[in-house]
Amino acid sequence: MTPALLFRRVAVAEAITWALLLTGMFLKYVTETTELGVRVFGMLHGVVFVAYGVVTLVVAIDQRWRPGRTLSALACAVPPFATVPFDRWLERRHPLADSWRLRATDPAGPLERVVAWLVRSPAQGVAAGLVAVAALTGLALLVGPPTS
Numbered sequence: 001m002t003p004a005l006l007f008r009r010v011a012v013a014e015a016i017t018w019a020l021l022l023t024g025m026f027l028k029y030v031t032e033t034t035e036l037g038v039r040v041f042g043m044l045h046g047v048v049f050v051a052y053g054v055v056t057l058v059v060a061i062d063q064r065w066r067p068g069r070t071l072s073a074l075a076c077a078v079p080p081f082a083t084v085p086f087d088r089w090l091e092r093r094h095p096l097a098d099s100w101r102l103r104a105t106d107p108a109g110p111l112e113r114v115v116a117w118l119v120r121s122p123a124q125g126v127a128a129g130l131v132a133v134a135a136l137t138g139l140a141l142l143v144g145p146p147t148s
Contacts (some may be wrong), residue, residue, distance in 0.1 A: 012082055014051075054132050058115055
């Protein structure tokens with residue numbers, strides 16, 4: 001899978017889970033019918049939100065994004081549906097490569113070494129990505145929501 005396709009799929013999935021979470025919130029707070037939607041879709045959105053962050057960092061390191069572009073991509077996960085327009089902007093202005101740079105290029109530093117290992121061993125990279133998403137989601141659940 002190319003960096004562009006991976007990023008696009010996760011960006012769209014993040015927007016879809018936002019829609020599901022907002023639907024669950026509508027059912028809970030407006031119609032007061034059930035809070036099951038918030039529980040289920042909230043958890044799903046949380047997992048995809050974390051996955052979007054992990055994928056964004058991997059793509060950013062591989063494609064040598066500047067810090068501003070990387071932070072913008074990460075920030076787009078916060079407002080609902082912003083990941084899709086960001087992906088389209090990225091496609092028009094700064095298209096992602098059709099292949100992973102670090103598959104063929106020697107890594108220059110510890111972060112690039114990790115990403116090179118991920119993209120050179122796709123099955124192990126997917127497994128490591130799933131473990132990272134599970135661990136970060138578990139950490140978020142452990143910490144809990146912010147208190148006011």
